[in-house]
Amino acid sequence: MANIKSQIKRNRTNEEARLRNKAAKSAVRTAIKRVKVAVEAKDLAKAESEVLVAFKLIDKSVSDGIQHKNTGARQKSELQRLINSLK
16 A cells, blocks of 8 residues: 555546546447447448447547557447448
């Protein structure tokens, strides 16, 4: 346990950031899963609406520094490829 006041605060802020980042990553994974479920059901309209939500969450996590930009690009590319396979 830290004894220095600034380190105690740093530990607290790091924990808050970790939990916030964990929630954001989970939201991205859930959005991706929803798109994949819609594609498996061959529901193009649902998949297209879900992919917009997923793209927004992916872009937000990249801009906030939660994910690397190449990871976000790879995820978006995969989702778009799935959508195109339905058309």
